[in-house]
Amino acid sequence: MTDQTLLDPTNERVPQPRARAPRPARLDGVTVGLLDISKPRGDVFLDRLAALLTRRGVRVERFRKPTFAKVAPADLRYEISVKCDGVVEALAD
Amino acid sequence: MHDIVDLEARGVPGVLVASSEFVEAAAAQSKALGADPARVFVAHPIQDRTDAEIEALADAALAAVVRGLAGDPD
């Protein structure tokens, strides 16, 4: 019997782990975006997070994507990237 | 998770908050995407909790969220 060859049915991605973006040393004075993925109750969670972060001196911007089932629209992602120094996406259930 | 990975690639630090039911799915997704974004898990269930319960989850998650957004990388 000789060696057999099969063709790879996958997308062949050999993921090269990507490093995370650099973080600021501290959060005060920073703008953090809160991205609501539109699952029920996520708004309650983010409302509370917003209050807690604001108390710590963080500027909070709220965003919402139209549906949790699809990636956020390109212009929403662009807006977040331009306005925010950090982002929290919640609440996946 | 795609959104967070996309924003990280644009230089915006991100944290994904998900219910504990999501632990495996998130691990699988991060492996497939070749990225390892910061994630914070809160206790399932979510949908039939009262507002007060959800706020308590947020309180409990705050420290981890802040760590994911600022300071030394893990």
Add this chain to the structure above:
Amino acid sequence: MNGGRLPEGLVAIVKRDCPTCQLVVPVLAKLAEAGLPLTIYSQDDPAFPPGLPVVDDTGLEVSFQLNVETVPTLLRVTGGAVVERTEGWRRDKWEDLTAVTGLGSGLPDYRPGCGSRTVEPGIAEALEARAGATRLRSRRVAIGALEDPIEACFERGWSDGLPVVPPTPERVLRMLDGTRRAPGEVVAVVPPDYAECTVEKVAINAVMAGCRPEYLPVVLAAVEAACTDEFNIHGILATTYFVGPVVIVNGPIAQAIGMNSGVNALGQGNRANAAIGRALQLIIRNVGGGRPGGVDRATLGNPGKYTFCFAEDEERSPWEPLAVERGLKPGTSAVTLFAGEGSRGVFDQLSRSPESLTRSLAGCLRTVAHPKLVRDYDALVVVSPEHARVFREAGWSKARLREELVRLLTLPGAEIVRGAGGIAEGMPEAFAAGAWPKFLPEGLLFVHAGGSAGLFSAIIGSWKNGAAGSRPVTREVMV
């Protein structure tokens, strides 16, 4: 020797298992003795002819490269190119070609040759495959000689739980014969990994699913349809709900490839039905990266996620085909993708009037998703021939049936709001007043299929509709 330059001078291709090749051994010996540059390739035994230097071509690379159909073949090579050739033994030809006279004294003037090994059935195909395989770009995965290829596919995570057909280059090349599209052409970008899926990748997974090459155009159309924003396969995959893609085939292609639209149409037993639906699922899994336990977190799922594909019985239908109703020209082959859960049965053996039968359907349709939920979920109704007859005899069009169902399923707000009937689930308070149709007209699809005996139809409930969910998509099949 692998596509490199041919040796200069005389080249002879022979095989031991050929009386004519045996016959010309003394001729070859004489040519060698005369000091002519002579290279002899043997197709079956490097020890033949004995006493002469022979190059082993049991791998048939040179024979294939030279398009040898008969042995012996004698060629003259000048400047790397074949300038002359002759097949079998013919003294005059051999003398011309070699410029040597007096060859083969004692031999007959002429003896025909035998078939070259390269044209033997099976071998010819494998050689074609080896050559064609160079145009395939997918990564090669080596399976050890002692490994079972079927187990290897399981171990690498390529299976849906059932054995797959190991995708060898030969099988994939044969599959690619089912389309005129180039293997490298990108068919779709597949969620959740948003990976590019080429015709070649579709073919590999189609082989694994058990497709025949003639099914490939249908699979290609299904992949295209599934990966549209409208259909939202990403959402369908990532939801905890039951659904998977359901593929309904219309048009001449269905019969041409032997699909089933009759007895047990939604069930097992028909290769085309089974393999086409399965190929789509394998592509989502392998190319898209969507697997259960990974991105797929369905609470329960449904058995249709192995495969769920069938053809509409257009011939005996009282109505126009689904694809035509959805805008395609009659006679067009097409697939319609629907985000569906498992089917549920509608039993009605006594209704003779369309009004009565419609009420039965409505009673069953009410339970799609939840009896108190309206608007957000669609349904595909598979109407069997015996039930269709009731509508045919009364002259009811699809439009009439649809209108009647929408009307019958317009529900009072008081019944459907949360808390009504002692059930927490239901519509928000804003729905409390008035009456609400459970289905938008475009949310009810009808297909005619099934065996001719049986007063039963089927309902396939959908995932949520609209921009946040999934909408059915129809796509032409390009043969």
